[in-house]
Amino acid sequence: MQSEFAVELRDVVKKFITPEGNELIAVDHVNMQIRNGEFFSMLGSSGCGKTTSLRMIAGFEWPTEGDIYIEGEPQGHRPPFLRPVNTVFQSYALFQHMTVFQNVAFGLEMEHATKSEIKSRVGRALEMVRLSSMDRRRPSQLSGGQQQRVALARALVKTPDVLLLDEPLGALDLKLRKEMQLELKALQQQVGITFIYVTHDQEEALTMSDRIAVMSYGRVLQVGPAVEIYERPTSRFVADFIGESNFFDGTVKAVNQKKAVVTIPAWKQDLQATLVADAAAGDAVVVSVRPEKIQISEQPKTNDNCLEGVVFNSTYIGSDTHLFLDVGGQQVKAWEQNRVSSLDPHLFYRKDQKLWLTFPAENVLVLPKE
């Protein structure tokens, strides 16, 4: 490959004019570098700019400012049919008036491939998605999952450098969706091309991606592998959007390399914490602790960061118990795995029970206050 990156967005801005005449900034100075052969996801809720960014890579929209680079080449106003990328659409966008075979063959026809070449390549593509027997059928005769696989085959048969997927699993039911997630991941590793995947489902992104870009209001908040996004969020939004977290306002009291001491005014207590970014004493910050990291015990502990709380609600999920406690007037969520395999009610947490919560320092993250 000529370039270091498969796809690059350099300072891309996209503005729309709404029907009322207002200016809407869908993508706000986004920079992204997507590596060759990786499974890259753009994650965010609707309106965050992920789909718009994807469409600009595909060529259905052009950036207002900045440019898209594919394999190092700037794309400018190049139309979609001249770009070496292919898209799998959210609605599948299958050609209803053509058979499955004709759908998949369409892209090859556009390349002026010979009949025999088309036949063999389409055959292989359908095999890859396990739909070889359906080649004569029409899209209306297929189930949602099958249609989705046709859309996939149709895009992959052209062996593009990059495959763009716009929330392709959204219309499928839960079980099918989970199956397809694994299949897509396996497919990507098998074929080896770059996948750029757009989704609002964080679990999906975490499961499949090599790296995730979390987006909000047209901006990229954080890019990194799943573990990094989850364990070391760089902003409150990311910590809140991915998984669940407790947040407490505080002031930095002291800093020692990667560690800090933060005063929580609500509790008039100090917490030992870990810094995600640089901070100085006196900074106003937000402290984030994930519920599953909190250690729950019925006896007080002598460690740092041990606080007393009272249970006001508890939910039994089966594999876990979710506890909601009142700690010094603040609501704290704490999850615990159910290791106990008993029906004895005395072994379960009860309302108004007094418990001791320990926040391990490496799991107390100091985030900038926005």
Added chain:
Amino acid sequence: MSEKKPPVWLRIYTFLVYLYIYIPIIILVIFSFNNQKLNITWKGFTTQWYAVLFHDRLVQLATRNTLIIALVSTAIATIIGTLAALAMQRYRFPGYDASEALMYIPIVIPEVVMGISLLVFFVLLNMKLGLVTITLSHIAFNIPFVALVVRARLHGYDNSIDEAAMDLGANEMTTFWRVTLPTIMPGILAGAMLALTLSLDDYVITYFTAGPGSTTLPLRVFSMVRFMVTPEVNALSTIWVLIVFVILLIGQLARNRRA
């Protein structure tokens, strides 16, 4: 709607209305076999009037003219109307509202007014009134109807299939021919059918824009009804009804098969 049976009075009423609709036609058909020239009272069964009809030169001429006008005007109006429908449904441009209003004018003005205005127009241009002027007029009132029908069918169009085609390497022209057009073809055909029918049936506008030499079937029927009322008119009418019936039946069966 609900599965409950409708009240008795409604069923009787419906039956009576259908009777009101069909009795004239039935009488028409029956009297086409009447063995009496004046066709006032029934005098016996005969098929002679169908033979007369068959040999009626004027009717043959009128039929030929009607078909030519209908086919030509439908073809042109369908193309223009479809393009217009695409424009209205997918794009925003200056003059959109004016274009839309323009499209509705032929539908909402009385046919008389449209007829005489076209007459004035052609006379002013010193054009000879005949098949050409009739066809030009038919195109004018057909365009909006085609556009309306196609537009209604375009409502649920999934734009992403056009994008998919382009994504797979088809340029705008190829996308239009290979994807857009085939997908909206049922709508286009429906619009064309409507235009064809309106053209075949038109009396008023044709009346004003036809010259002395050109006659169409509706015009011919009118003068036959007005001036020369023999059962031949009934025969012509019966055949017309039969053809309509068969065409509609085919259309209905085709729709049932697809459903």
Added chain:
Amino acid sequence: MASSAAVPTDVKRPSLLRLIRENKVAQGLTLIGPANVYLVLFMVVPLILVGILSFLSRGEYGQVLFQFNLSNYTRLLDPIYGRILLYSLGVGVATTVLSLLIGYPLAYYIARAPARQRSLLLFLVLVPFWTNFIIRIYAWIMILRAGGFLDTVVQWLHISDQPLHLLYTPTAVMIGMVYEFLPFMILPLFTSLEKIENAVLEAAADLGAPPYRVFLRVTLPLSIPGMIAGTILVFIPAMGMFVIPDLMGGAKTILIGNVIRNQFLTARDWPFGAAASMILMVLTMVFTFYYARRAGLSEELVV
């Protein structure tokens, strides 16, 4: 960075084509172009000509004199024409109201029918609808004329010995008008009524409404778009109708459509005919404007 990015060299296209390709506005204008041009040429221009014509006069030999005056319009103020105009309005209104009253229960029945019956019933309405209207009028002439079918039946049933002389009366015209326009009312009504979901009616019943109230408070209001569409489809053509009064009304019933037709074809007073047409058109436009303000028409108009 500057607003337009570098343009790759593989896009070599002449600039007009490029303009159309890249600019959505240009694309839209190109597509609507032919329709706009054609309609302006063959619809707007002729109407403008008629407008101008209405201010001119008729010469001795029937030619048009270019003297601008309002004589045609003042002539229209004559009570004769006033009466014709009012009569036409009346016929239009009567036709609309009658078709609505007669057609609504039928449309309701068809909309309520189970799916298979529904297509059959609709089909039965469509067959006469698609048949040439002059033929249908002729059928009624056969029935209504002296000694015709109706007379025969009436005599046969011993209701009366005399022929009824129904033809060439205003009554005959009304029968013909309603007969002609009934399907135009039924079809939009049907479309509107069919769209009403079963669940809505059931919800109303569930909340305690007896059938007649469900009809008055739910069904009827929801069918208003259909009624409006039907009204437009009936009233406007009905007002301009001259064929039916011509064939079935004889000399006694003259509508404004007949006036216009006569001026253009027999009396050869084109300016006067033009003025009458303008009046008719203004009436129609006013009506459409006022009525069509209610939204959601176009679907019901597309039968």
